[in-house]
Amino acid sequence: MLTSILLKLPASAIALGIVTGVILYGGIVVCLVIAKKREP
Amino acid sequence: MEKEYWPSRVSFIFAAIGSAIGLGNVWRFPYICYKYGGGAFLIPFLVALFTAGIPLMILEMGIGHKMSASAPTAFAGTGRRKEWLGWLAVGVGFMIVTYYGVIMSWCVNYLGFSFNLSWGTDAQGFFHNEFLNRSTNFKDVFCISPKILLGLAISWTLIILCIWKGAKTVGKVVYLTVPLPWICLVIFVIRGVSLPGAEAGIAYYLTPNFEALKDSAVWLAAYTQVFFSLSVGFGVMIAYASFLPRRSDIVNNAFIVSLANCGTSFLGGFAVFGTLGYYANQTGVEVTEVLGSAQAVGFGLAFIAYPSIIGTLGKAAVFFGVVFFIMLLTLAIDSAFSLVEAVAAGFMDKYNANRLKVNFSVGIVGFILAIIFTTRAGYYWLDIVDHFMNSFGLAIVGLLECIVIGYFYGTKVLRDYVNSKSEFAIGRWWDVMIMFVTPIVLAISVALEIKERIFASYEGYPRWAEFTAGWAIVIALPVIAILLMRSKGRSTA
Numbered sequence: 001m002l003t004s005i006l007l008k009l010p011a012s013a014i015a016l017g018i019v020t021g022v023i024l025y026g027g028i029v030v031c032l033v034i035a036k037k038r039e040p
Numbered sequence: 041m042e043k044e045y046w047p048s049r050v051s052f053i054f055a056a057i058g059s060a061i062g063l064g065n066v067w068r069f070p071y072i073c074y075k076y077g078g079g080a081f082l083i084p085f086l087v088a089l090f091t092a093g094i095p096l097m098i099l100e101m102g103i104g105h106k107m108s109a110s111a112p113t114a115f116a117g118t119g120r121r122k123e124w125l126g127w128l129a130v131g132v133g134f135m136i137v138t139y140y141g142v143i144m145s146w147c148v149n150y151l152g153f154s155f156n157l158s159w160g161t162d163a164q165g166f167f168h169n170e171f172l173n174r175s176t177n178f179k180d181v182f183c184i185s186p187k188i189l190l191g192l193a194i195s196w197t198l199i200i201l202c203i204w205k206g207a208k209t210v211g212k213v214v215y216l217t218v219p220l221p222w223i224c225l226v227i228f229v230i231r232g233v234s235l236p237g238a239e240a241g242i243a244y245y246l247t248p249n250f251e252a253l254k255d256s257a258v259w260l261a262a263y264t265q266v267f268f269s270l271s272v273g274f275g276v277m278i279a280y281a282s283f284l285p286r287r288s289d290i291v292n293n294a295f296i297v298s299l300a301n302c303g304t305s306f307l308g309g310f311a312v313f314g315t316l317g318y319y320a321n322q323t324g325v326e327v328t329e330v331l332g333s334a335q336a337v338g339f340g341l342a343f344i345a346y347p348s349i350i351g352t353l354g355k356a357a358v359f360f361g362v363v364f365f366i367m368l369l370t371l372a373i374d375s376a377f378s379l380v381e382a383v384a385a386g387f388m389d390k391y392n393a394n395r396l397k398v399n400f401s402v403g404i405v406g407f408i409l410a411i412i413f414t415t416r417a418g419y420y421w422l423d424i425v426d427h428f429m430n431s432f433g434l435a436i437v438g439l440l441e442c443i444v445i446g447y448f449y450g451t452k453v454l455r456d457y458v459n460s461k462s463e464f465a466i467g468r469w470w471d472v473m474i475m476f477v478t479p480i481v482l483a484i485s486v487a488l489e490i491k492e493r494i495f496a497s498y499e500g501y502p503r504w505a506e507f508t509a510g511w512a513i514v515i516a517l518p519v520i521a522i523l524l525m526r527s528k529g530r531s532t533a
Contacts, residue, residue, distance in 0.1 A: 004239065005233060005238065005242060008240075008243060012079070013079050013247045016082055016083075020082045020086065020306055024299050025303055028299045028303060031292050031296045031299065032296065034292055034463050034464060035289070035463060
């Protein structure tokens, strides 16, 4: 399913999707890693 | 009065994310993305997030935490006669929650309709004629819809219950109202992208038109989308940050909340575009025709396009209908109660008022003001208030916040404070964003909107209606804010 969608998308669309995903979701992961375990 | 605090850091982050993530993430972002260059729009969107969205989020959280007070009292602390800006912010938020309650009421009703797919094969006719009983006359404001009124009462009851004991109650409620719409959204993404024809919709979502990046309107749209979707400019983040203990982080929390909000928008795009691609496939029309129609955005998407599509899903239709409207309801409720909480916190801080009395007073006034939106002409009035509060109210508050902090209070003072508390520091780039980039973009946005409204009324609506629900409120809110500032409160006694 995912492969068939990816095959129909131009490379620029896939690249933009990946970069956006990495910045947004990767950014959250980095922030959570940085966050120290302490009370608010 | 004893100071309220969040039960945990997770509670605060969830509450702030819940406030930021609203219906716009699902029903506005994908459409704006399609309209302004498809995948290419993601580039100005990310630039706007880091140059305006996150800096403003840090500003609001920083000022709320430093002053340990809601927006009016916090701005009073930034300098002489600045309190009115806080009242203006919560005033804009209050106007928004009056019609947000009505949209929640529509969701409550549609949740009920989902069990027997009441809209049948004509979702458009059902929504406008049967459900809203929409009139063509703006003056048709005496015929109230009992169903919408009942839904409104349920919505306000839920809102008041959610903020019953302030941060303590909100801190628990958000453990349900934040993950639940995410789960629903993931279900819709999986279903959306697996439907026949979905790939055509997603191709339109992500395929970039780099030529669009040369158009200044695209950049402006990206900045306004980021700004409107983050819940800054209502005083909510100021009030929420004021409930954080003294040693709490600011910068990292602001990044987490902002990224989670935009990540939700990005994810929502896959659900919406996949589903609209399927819709085009089923109805035998071009995807561009569906995406360019009124049914691809806002109320049309939620109450016409999606119900139509859900109706074609066979045995699973009821399940997806229920999940969809639970998602909308839970997306809306934490944004709604955060707006009410910002208003309530303002009155409690200034007048040392009892929380329950303030909650009920705000709820009753909000409910009464919203009754006009439950009438046969309510749709038009709601549309005008929504447009003016977003285009003028929020943008003006954001602009003034940048000016007050950037040119009167001092960005360095606030930056030094947040850096002293945070897990990582912000540099001078933040000062530049607050003093120049964000206010310039917001000023242009307001100026362009004024120009547009001079030449034509919003949606071609009658000028008198536009003035009554638009300009009059935009003018009245600062006046009320100044009167509240001049009133005698606990701190000015």
